[in-house]
């Protein structure tokens with residue numbers, strides 16, 4: 001196997017779809033964020049980069065003529081092909097070179113990257129490549145698993161420490177499986193400044209899955225949590241409150 005091949009999501013013992021069982025709140029919070037950020041926009045070509053089995057690809061179809069679903073996992077792409085077998089406007093591309101996007105310069109009007117940055121400890125090269133493929137005035141919508149969320153900050157402050165600007169390695173569901181896929185949480189402000197360094201400008205930031213908490217999830221209905229989520233994503237982004245920060249940047 002080539003050294004840079006990513007195989008965690010190809011592992012026969014790992015079922016990424018099952019991760020989403022019992023996580024409707026998190027899934028629909030992400031859908032809310034996407035719809036908020038893409039509201040009234042329409043694209044010719046959108047890319048779901050590291051899109052896995054296409055959990056969010058059909059949302060992208062509501063905002064674009066064509067979606068290119070790109071992933072390094074053959075297994076995930078095969079699940080997606082089956083799931084979307086009646087959809088004509090989705091194309092599937094397998095990544096075989098790490099941090100390199102299989103697309104021509106200036107050819108993608110929107111690139112979505114959700115739950116991928118936590119597998120990329122040093123995303124600088126990848127961000128430069130995202131900038132390369134995005135068309136002039138095009139967008140990238142990037143989700144960051146945050147090391148600066150409210151609970152994490154409380155933990156750091158209780159030890160009289162500041163939140164690190166650099167990524168933190170986190171425990172991995174890959175433990176026990178046969179590969180070495182990295183799992184890290186990033187500081188969203190560091191990610192924003194890296195994106196700016198590539199030439200992007202910040203359009204919008206949202207704080208997502210703000211009420212991801214076992215107590216809240218068992219004591220409140222999904223619709224109640226999502227109503228609270230919808231009205232707080234914007235405001236709570238100002239203090240990077242949630243575990244997941246969605247960042248919309250423009251070229």
Ligand SMILES: C[S@@+](CC[C@H](N)C(=O)[O-])C[C@H]1O[C@@H](n2cnc3c(N)ncnc32)[C@H](O)[C@@H]1O
Pocket residue numbers: 006009016049050051052053054055056071072073076095098099113114115116119120
């Ligand atoms: C947690 S899943 C997220 C899938 C999808 N974006 C979603 O939100 O459901 C992470 C996906 O990223 C892919 N991946 C892992 N490392 C990657 C990398 N360096 N570049 C692109 N994709 C990567 C994996 O194969 C996997 O399908």
